[in-house]
Amino acid sequence: MASRFYTRPAQENDSDELIALIAATPQVGAITINFERTPDFFMATKVVTQILDVWVAIERESDRVAAMFSIGQRDVYVNGGRQKVRYGNDLRIHPDFKSGRTLFNLLKCYRKAMGSDWMQTVILSDNDASLNSIGSGRSITPTYYDFGEMTTHMLYLTNPRLTMPRPGSESKFNIRKADHNDIDLMQVFFEQQAKTKQFYPHYDFIKLLNGDEYYRGLVISNYYLMFEGNNLVAMAGIWDQSSFKQTRFVAYSKLMSVARLLNNAYSKLFGGMMLPKAGDKLSYVSLHSLLVINDDEKLFSRLLQYIYNDCLALNYQALVCGLPSLDARQRILEQYRSKVLHSKHFIASYHDDPRHKFDTTYPLYLEPARL
Template sequence: MSYRIRPAEQGDNEAILTLLQGTPQQGAVTLNFERQPDYFRGARVACEQPDVWVAEARDAPGKVGAVYNVGWRHVWVNGEVRPIRYAHDLRIAPECRNGMILHRLFRHLRKQLAEGEWMQTTVLQDNQASLATVASGRAGLPTYYPAGTIETSMLYTRQRMPRLPADIAIRQSGSADLPDIAALLKAQGQHKQFFPYWDVNRVHGDEYCYGLNASSFLLLRIGGELKGVLGFWDQKPIKQTRVLGYTRGMGMMRHLYNTHSVLRGGMRLPAPGGVLSYLSLHSVIVSNDDPELLRLLLDYAVAFFHGRYDALICGFFQQDRLAKVAERYRRRLLLSEHFLVSYDGDPRGTLDMNRPWYVEVARL
C-alpha cells in the first residue's frame, strides 16, 4: 500500500487514536498509552507549537498508517531561552512496519529541519526494537547521540503526614503566589539545561497548560521566602495508561497485590480495561538544588495526595544529584534513554556540561 506524508488535521483524530490503541506495550501487564478523547489536545500540552504529521493511504483516504510529532517548546539551553523540537509519538501500524514507511517518514523529517537544527527525544530502555532502530545507522535516518539516562519514578502515596521544621511551611498555591513562582522558576531554571521556560499566567486557560490552574503547585517557604516549588498535574483528561490485560500468573496475583498496595502503599492494578491512578509532577525546583528541600516537598506530597491517587510521577536525569532523593520512597522505576537527534553533526559539544540537566516528565 502506498502512503503520502501530510500535516495532520483535526479530522484525523479518530484515526490517530485508533492507531495508538493498536500499538500496546507487551509484558506481564499489557499497557496502552492513550490520548483519549482528543489527540491534538494532548499534543498541545507536550509542545507549545505541535508539528504533527501522518502517513495516509493513497487509495484509502482517512486511513492513517503512521503518525509523529516534532513540535517545539521553549527551554533554557546554556542560560538562554531557545525553541527546541521534541520528537515523540512515533507510531506505525503493525501492518506497515515491514515496508518503506519509516524510511519515508525520516526522509520527510529531513526536509522539515533547518540546517544545523537538532531535537530531543526519549526511548524507553524496555523498547528494544526502537533502540535497535536508532542505533542501526540505516541510510536516511538522523544520528541519535546518547545524552543521558532518565529515571522516571512512580512514588507510591502513603498516609502519614510528616512534621516540618518550625521555620518551614508547605501549602497549596493560589493566584497571589504566581509572581513568586515565576521568579523562582526563572532564577533557578536558567541554570539548568532543558528546564522549561513558560509564563505561569498561562495556567489561566491556555492550551499548553490544559488542566492546570493557580492552585496546581505546592510551595515551600522558609521564613516566608519561597524556596521550593512542586507542581502537580492530573492529566487523565488528556492521556491515560490503560491496562489491556495480564499474563495468567499476573492475573491470578492481581488481587493479592492490590491488598498489599492498600496496606503498604502502591499502584493498584485495575481490571483489564481500567486505567492507572497517578498524578504527574511538573516544574519541580528548589533553591540551590538542595536535596533536603526536595525531600520535604516530596514527603508532604506523597501524604497530601494519598487516598486520591496511588502514585506520583517524577523524573530526573541520573547524573542529577536530586535523583537520589527519589530513592528514599517505595516506588516503581522506569528507565529511558535521552538522545539529541541531528542530521548535521553532534550537538553535544555546544552544551555546557557543568549545568544540571532537567526533564519535564509531565510533557513527555
C-alpha cells in the first residue's frame, strides 16, 4: 500500500504553498512572530544559501504541500579556510498534517539528503517545541551538538546617539559610505578579517554589481567604512530585506497585550520603539558583514553609533545586530534600548560528532541576515 505522503525537491511553482505553510507555522510565544517570505519563497532562500536544497512532503490525495525542510549550502570560513557548509532551516509541518507519519516520511528524506554531511542550524532559545524535538533521541533525526549561543539585539531607533570625542581625537577616525572604487580594498580587508572567525559567511563584493541573488537588495553604498588615517580598520553593512523577507507580529498573549500598551504609552512620552499591532509588520534593517580589527570595542562602538544615527534618519523602527553571546562587544549593544533574542547554534549530523574538527581558537560568528 502506497504511503499517504511522498517527498520530492521543491519546485519554483511551489512558492505560494510554501509561503502559506510558513504563515501557518509561526513562532509561538508571549509574542507570536512569523518570518514571512513574500512575494516569492525562493528569493529569501537564495539569500540564506547559495546552493538550494529544499524538499517538500506532498499528500498524494490532495497534492498539497504538507511539510518541508531546507539544507542548502553556502561558503563559510572553517578553521581559516573557505568551504561549502550546509545550513538547516525551515523544518515545518502544516498543522493539518501533524502526524507521526508526516514527520517520519519527511525525516527519512532528510537523512538521505544529508548523507555523510554535517550542517549548521540555529534555534531560538524560547522555541521549546523545536528544542524538545531535537532532544527526542529518535534515530531518524540527526544528532544536534551544541556549538555556541547567539544574542541578537533589535535596537530601538528613537533618539540620535551623541558622540563625545576626546579632545584632539576628532580627526583620528573617518567613517563614510563605500562606493564602487572601494571594492578591491573591501575584499582584501574582508578576506584578512573574516577568515579569523569560525563560520563567517564569504562575501564577494563584485557580485553586488552583477545582480547575484545571494546579495539580493544589497548595493555597495549600503556599506560603511571606518578609517584611521588611510587605513581601513572596520566595516559593516546594513540590509533592508523587506522586499523578500518580513517579520510580522501575529499575536500577543494577554499579558503581553497589556505590556504592549504600556510600552507604547511610555514610548510616546519618552521615546522608544512602538510595538506593532497584532498582524502588523516591523520596519527594520539588519547589520551584517561586521568586521573590526581585533574586535576592538571602541571602534565597534563608534561605527555602530554612526550607523544607528543613519538608520534613524531613514525612518526605520529598529536596527538588528547579532553577536555570539560570549563576544565582549555585547556590552556595547547593552547600552542601547532593545528587544533581545537568544538563540542556540548547533552542528547536526547523522554520524559521529564533528565538533573535534573545529579549532576553538577561532571565535564563532553568525550572520543574522543570513539565518
